[in-house]
Amino acid sequence: MTAPVLTAPATVGPGEAFLRACRYEWRHLSALRSTWILLGVAAVLSLVLGITVLLDLGDREAVGSVAVADAIAWSPLATQVPTLCFLSLVLATGPVTTDLVSGAARTTWLAVNGRGTAYAAKCAVGCLTGAGLAAVSALLGALSCALSLAAAGAAQPAWGDVAAPAIRFVGWMACWSVLCTASAVVLRGRTLAVLFLVLWPLLVERLVGMLLGRLPGASTG
Secondary structure, eight states: OOOOOOOOOOOOOHHHHHHHHHHHHHHHHHHOHHHHHHHHHHHHHHHHHHHTHHHHHTTSSBOOHHHHHHHHTTOHHHHSSOTHHHHHHHHHHHHHHHHHHHTOHHHHHHHTTSHHHHHHHHHHHHHHHHHHHHHHHHHHHHHHHHHHHHHTTOBOOOHHHHHHHHHHHHHHHHHHHHHHHHHHHHHTSHHHHHHHHHHIIIIIHHHHHHHHHTSTTOOOO
16 A cells, blocks of 8 residues: 655745635625624615715805815714714625634634734735725715706715715725734724723814813813
8 A cells, every 4th residue: 555645745935825815805794694793784875875875065156165065975074974884884794703712723823824914914814895885885876976967956075076085985994904903903802992992082082182172271272
């Protein structure tokens, strides 16, 4: 009986390992039911956001570009962060927390050449997913705004002035997704990460601003 011939495992470079890890993360993210539920909800709400510009229209014949850009960017001034950020928390923290909870994290690290590669891939895929979600949402919101204003017989805004805020919104969402993923990695769970990311802009920043405003010689203006 002859012994089986053993072959040395193929050597994979850092770049190829990173690309393989990204493909794994994308398959993992797309396999989660919560991903598609969230994307569907975000798409519906993006279309509804366009209708809200009619509230700013009132008796006027046109809506300013600032109001349209604010609607497309999910009203960031209302909560200090775009409202879409709270929906994207599920997308950005899901792949990390499911690996940690199910115990698959160590297997993933071994399969993709270490935890550094695994977490870099999670951040990269999260960044692109967040940017893609924001871009599609902005396009749907702009289309809904245009159709709503046309149906109401109102003039269209200067769409060229809306483009820059929309691009900033996409970039902001990309960075937010990386922050969400990194928070889930550092805090080792979704609950603490979500509480931190939600309470920081809504509560901590405002409290810090109030305290700084009470310092002698400090100015909030």
